[in-house]
Amino acid sequence: MKLTYLHTIATFLLSFSALGQMQSFSLQEVKVTGGAFKNAQDVDLRYILSLNPDKLLAPYLIDAGLPLKADRYGNWESSGLDGHIGGHYLSALAMMYASTGNAELKKRLDYMVDQLAQCQAKNGNGYVGGIPQGKVFWERIHKGDIDGSSFGLNNTWVPLYNIHKLFAGLRDAYEYAGDQQAKHVLIGLGDWFVELIRPLSDDQIQQILRTEHGGMNEAFADLYILTKDKKYLETAQRISHRAILNPLLQKQDKLTGLHANTQIPKVIGFEKISMLTGNADWSEAARYFWQNVSQTRSVAFGGNSVREHFNPTNDFSTLLKSNQGPETCNSFNMLRLSKALFLDKNDPSYLDFYERTLYNHILSSQHPQKGGFVYFTPIRPNHYRVYSQPETSMWCCVGSGLENHTKYGELIYSHTANDLFVNLFIPSALNWKDKNIQLIQTTEFPYKNQSELVLKLAKSQAFTLNIRYPKWADNVEVLVNGKPHPTNTHPSNYISIQQKWKTGDKLSVRFTTSTHLEYLPDQSNWAAFVHGPIVLAAKTSTADLTGLFADDSRMGHETKGKLYPIDKAYALIGNADSYLSKLTSVGNLTFRLDSLTLQPFYEVHDARYQMYFQTFTQAGFDAQKATQRQQETEALALEARTVDKVNCGEQQPEVDHLYKGEKSDAGYDDDGRFWRNTRSYISYQLQNKDLIGKSLEIHFSGNLKTEDVGLFINERAAEISAMKDKAIVLKVDDNEVISLKIVSENGRPTPRFYQIRLVK
Structure with a gap:
């Protein structure tokens, strides 16, 4: 069945685009036939029907x-x-x-x-x-x-x-x-x-x-x-939100501290509107945003954000420490933006990011046997992920997760008016109905660096068949009916083969790939092993996977298991030339690294894992580890005495703690802290599990006069037990739910509140 809406879009775009505009195929025309993506599609189908x-x-x-x-x-x-x-x-x-x-x-x-x-x-x-x-x-x-x-x-x-x-x-x-x-x-x-x-x-x-x-x-x-x-x-x-659009039009990076997935869909809209109006500036704003996020704010597997917000481009330390790593919804929408820009610009470099994110974040975000979708993917060493369950979990990343694995066929191939493009190396079958062209792709990539493509045509016809030369390939060789075809191009481009094709014609594509270390964009000494487009990681433990499959609690999408000290994580010690030499291939994209086994991250489930490794010289290791050990001891001690906490001004922590308020503002300071204040009131609910929380610590900036700010716990005036180091300490009752309300008594803005901790 032809889809009139999709063809309406294509017809409209061709009315103002140059001949040769890239177009996608409908999902009906592309079938995924095997491998990890077909399995993911089948698992998602069962979840949908449940x-x-x-x-x-x-x-x-x-x-x-x-x-x-x-x-x-x-x-x-x-x-x-x-x-x-x-x-x-x-x-x-x-x-x-x-x-x-x-x-x-x-x-x-x-x-x-x-x-x-x-x-x-x-x-x-x-x-x-x-x-x-x-x-x-x-x-x-x-x-x-x-x-x-x-x-x-x-x-x-x-x-x-x-x-x-x-x-x-x-x-x-x-x-x-x-x-x-x-x-x-x-x-x-x-x-x-x-x-x-x-x-x-x-x-x-x-x-x-x-x-x-x-x-x-x-x-x-x-x-x-x-x-x-x-x-x-x-x-x-x-x-269209001008507070986001206008800085992008000026190529100004104002993204740090913003809630990441709030912004990405807006930019998809900017790009689509630009195509309909011919406003190239809006499209350039979308391209600038994509470049900023994909190249300076994304980690090796393609995801971005910490606790759902864009972290500074020059400091990924909070991302390394947090159990709330990149959010799957962000990558869902970055793939949609990448697809839109690829089709608009006819530029295969967008596919390098698309492919990396598809394999390493999207594919890894669903449990491959039991089903269930991941919200946060931490890069904190020796941590783990939580999976949804159909009857308990209704998070945003469940919604986008339901969609993620339905549409793997959307960009395996694309076409212009007359020519065909092979973009991804995934086992699949294409039926280009308008041209009576069928193409069968057989491949075990990424485990084997080759793919076979066989044509089936109603009659012989001339067109150009274009094979993507990926950025990650050290070399690409294409054989047409067994005969080598000249490459004559460079990575992030296409190898074009123009001839008259007939049924049974066969193309063989061969890749040479290697493993490299990819450092975080902040140029710190943390790096991930990447082989071709595949990010590698090691299972480190199956201990204390509390909440691995989520319950129905408001914060069920977050891990509940303890944080292992970062200073105890595996590190690479030596010099830049020696780090990769420690790897030994044992086949099937599996590598030995001393006592660890590295494998594709999308294969790692039901376990703690390590994806990023610190790299040191021996002298640097001894010095930095001592400092890191002290920082970790202090941070983990604070977490150990914390029963519940709210990071004020951060979206999901506030939602999870039932924030309400009026005449309230929130923001992000230059020192990297989020905040919220009010000219009326703000309120939160914290959970005092087992009644072990004894006091609330409210951290703020500026001057706080108790006569100007009302503090109420469970609707009663709170008793202040101490004020120290820009923190108010309040006594709490023996209640399982602690309701905190902060009121401006004079109608003027309160100080900025950063964090509220319920402590033992």
Whole structure:
């Protein structure tokens, strides 16, 4: 089945692009046939089918006032982000159906869309959503009553981010599965939103956009592609966040300290809008952002961020120490941006990052046997990851995780009007319907450095077949029907073979690869072993994997096992020439490193691991280890006496501790600390497990006068037991939940609060 929406996009782009514009194939035209990616697709399919559509639909039915068919899921789906997984689920069903043809997926997709259409009809104004008290919330916005921060808009958890998932899911249901009812619901939802924001000024719109809102600008660009109605393109431009766009237009790096995944979808929207308007500046802003994040803020496996925020480009130390490493949602969206820029620029260098991230982050983010998706991937030595479970885990990275493994066929191949491009070396079958060209790729890459491609044609025809010469390849050799073909190109480019092809023609591609050390972008002495495009890591222990498969707690996506001292981690001691010489290959991408065994990181599961190693001369090792040992002892001692903590101003820690507030600001200081203050109030809830927490330490900056700031614990005035070193110490009651409220007593900004710790 041809997908009219996808072809509409292609036709529109060709109207203003030069002949030879790169285009992707539909998922129906590319089938993944074997290897790790096919296994990941199959495992994801089982996870998708294990979810209950009626439970995912429950938030929408509640909002519309329709009878429930099942209770909603718990976890994030019933604690403020109700309905967001339902939108992701539409996308996953549509793309997995396109990739596999599984009839049950289409049945579920049609059912989900029909139920959403009934909710929309009951609401009567085009709106459909699962946001708690949605009608009341949106009416406040329509009237211009706006109080927003990074994740809370009128004390509602990222409502535009939430509804963006539905916009995207309905779009995907139509684009990938041809669901006409989804198109109708999507247009109705878009019209409702246009009317919602019509009375708002541009300043009010920008105030709303301070709160995470996903790719809402992209959603309206897609509506314009779908309908050619200019009001949607105008809306897409109007809801583009200028505080992020303007520095990018000036090529200014203002990203440090920002919540990473809040920004990436906005930039995907900038790129799409630029293609529709011909505004090259917006596309250049997107390219600058991509270059900044992929080259100066990403680690070896392609991920970025620490505790969900962009760390300084010259200091990755917090990333090395944290159990909250790069977030999978970030890489999900960086791949979408990489794909968009590759198709726009016809530049295969974007594929080097795409491929690295696909193999090493996305593939590793799903358990290959049991299923389950990873939120954080720490690079802290000797730490581990947590996997979701279908009945307990409803995090954002579950939503994007459902989608990640449905669409592996999206960029294995691409094409221009007449020519074919082989981009990735993954076992697969291509059926280019418009040209009656079929191509079968057989490969065991990356375990064997070769790939065989066989053509099947309705009739002989002339075209250029282009084979990607990857950046990681030391050398590439291509044989056409057994005869060598000249390379005549360089890495991050294509080897072009132009001739008249016939059925049975065979191309053999051979690579030479090697292992190298890749240092962190901050030029510190931490490095990872990378073989070709594959990041290697070592299993170090299976001890204390607490919470390996997540429970339904608010913070179930975080590891609960202890942090092992970094100064006890394995290190490379010698000189630069000797580090690699310690490796001994034992075959199948496995290497011995003294007592360790290195293997592809995507194979490492159910264990603690080490991916990054410090490199030292012998003299440097002795000196730095002594300093590091002291720092680690102090840091781990503090963690040992901590029962719970909130990093103020950081999105997920505040969400996990049920932040509420009014007239509050948050930011990031030059010293690398996040903060929050208020002219009204802020509040958090901390968990006092086993009642072992005895006091709260509230760390702040500036001058704090107790008569200007009210402090309340469980709604009673708190007793201050000490003030020292820019910290207030409060006594706590023997309660399992400690509710802290901080109030400005004079309506002026309080000092900046950095961290709140409940300690033993």
